[in-house]
Amino acid sequence: xxxxxxxxxxxxxxxxxxxxxxxxxxxxxxxxxxxxxxxxxxxxxxxxxxxxxxxxxxxxxxxxxxxxxxxxxxxxxxxxxxxxxxxxxxxxxxxxxxxxxxxxxxxxxxxxxxxxxxxxxxxxxxxxxxxxxxxxxxxxxxxxxxxxxxxxxxxxxxxxxxxxxxxxxxxxxxxxxxxxxxxxxxxxxxxxxxxxxxxxxxxxxxxxxxxxxxxxxxxxxxxxxxxxxxxxxxxxxxxxxxxxxxxxxxxxxxxxxxxxxxxxxxxxxxxxxxxxxxxxxxxxxxxxxxxxxxxxxxxxxxxxxxxxxxxxxxxxxxxxxxxxxxxxxxxxxxxxxxxxxxxxxxxxxxxx
Numbered sequence: 001x002x003x004x005x006x007x008x009x010x011x012x013x014x015x016x017x018x019x020x021x022x023x024x025x026x027x028x029x030x031x032x033x034x035x036x037x038x039x040x041x042x043x044x045x046x047x048x049x050x051x052x053x054x055x056x057x058x059x060x061x062x063x064x065x066x067x068x069x070x071x072x073x074x075x076x077x078x079x080x081x082x083x084x085x086x087x088x089x090x091x092x093x094x095x096x097x098x099x100x101x102x103x104x105x106x107x108x109x110x111x112x113x114x115x116x117x118x119x120x121x122x123x124x125x126x127x128x129x130x131x132x133x134x135x136x137x138x139x140x141x142x143x144x145x146x147x148x149x150x151x152x153x154x155x156x157x158x159x160x161x162x163x164x165x166x167x168x169x170x171x172x173x174x175x176x177x178x179x180x181x182x183x184x185x186x187x188x189x190x191x192x193x194x195x196x197x198x199x200x201x202x203x204x205x206x207x208x209x210x211x212x213x214x215x216x217x218x219x220x221x222x223x224x225x226x227x228x229x230x231x232x233x234x235x236x237x238x239x240x241x242x243x244x245x246x247x248x249x250x251x252x253x254x255x256x257x258x259x260x261x262x263x264x265x266x267x268x269x270x271x272x273x274x275x276x277x278x279x280x281x282x283x284x285x286x287x288x289x290x291x292x293x294x295x296x297x298x299x300x301x302x303x304x305x306x307x308x309x310x311x312x313x314x315x316x317x318x319x320x321x322x323x324x325x326x327x328x329x330x331x332x333x334x335x336x337x338x339x340x341x342x343x344x345x346x347x348x349x350x351x352x
Contacts (some may be wrong), residue, residue: 030132060264084264111264165219183222206233207231
């Protein structure tokens with residue numbers, strides 16, 4: 001079974017260990033138990049009573065038009081109900097998660113989570129109901145120092161910021177955000193954490209590899225001192241342009257035993273890579289996580305993946321990055337050689 005991450009972490013092993021320790025501060029033993037479940041259950045094809053993690057999309061809307069993003073496509077706009085999640089549905093989800101002592105939730109999926117004006121109330125509610133790890137992903141455009149202080153007050157555990165490239169590259173990809181302003185904000189967040197003597201939220205900055213491939217040293221040197229983790233992803237075929245795809249051998253999807261994915265409209269997707277909601281397995285407006293998690297639709301997918309036939313028999317799996325064969329290329333970072341993972345046959349040009 002292939003369960004390797006697609007991200008390349010530029011930080012030292014020691015710093016990445018520190019990231020995990022800080023991320024788990026206040027609930028270390030629960031975190032260790034969660035990590036064991038996360039890696040073990042897919043290996044033995046064990047369906048737990050409740051998932052280890054739940055993704056809750058607070059918004060399927062985004063205010064940017066990044067050239068590599070599927071949310072800008074006509075296909076996405078035609079198929080996906082673009083909206084923000086309402087508070088009543090969110091509370092229903094969290095109440096069930098709390099009942100089963102769920103460890104972690106991620107308040108993001110496809111759109112920009114901070115478009116949802118209730119996000120701070122949602123973080124507060126989840127924390128009060130006992131969710132130990134609450135994280136979210138953002139482009140950072142709606143954040144400022146005051147809002148970051150509020151995230152600290154609410155005990156947000158983990159904030160990932162998509163920061164593709166530097167200077168003109170960033171300005172083109174993340175228009176209308178400005179590189180200097182966005183960089184200064186992150187510097188200020190680090191100063192705030194130091195002033196308040198806190199380690200959370202841990203801050204991870206991530207980029208698509210082609211946006212920094214010409215000078216990864218520069219990107220790393222900018223962000224290593226002001227963040228907790230720096231990472232890069234190979235460019236995924238989010239625009240569904242690839243046709244000749246090579247697949248990993250004997251692949252069985254781990255996500256079917258790890259995480260549960262809920263869209264802003266309440267639709268439940270088979271996995272986190274079903275961006276177009278083409279394989280819905282339930283709806284949280286009239287069902288429960290427990291029933292869907294143990295339901296016929298997801299169990300059918302699990303059986304197919306046990307036979308390593310996901311990419312052959314499930315349409316979304318044919319285009320999923322997890323199923324794709326990977327290769328590596330070498331680059332230099334800080335005078336040391338680093339292996340960069342990429343997909344076989346995948347054009348690494350932003351917008352292609």
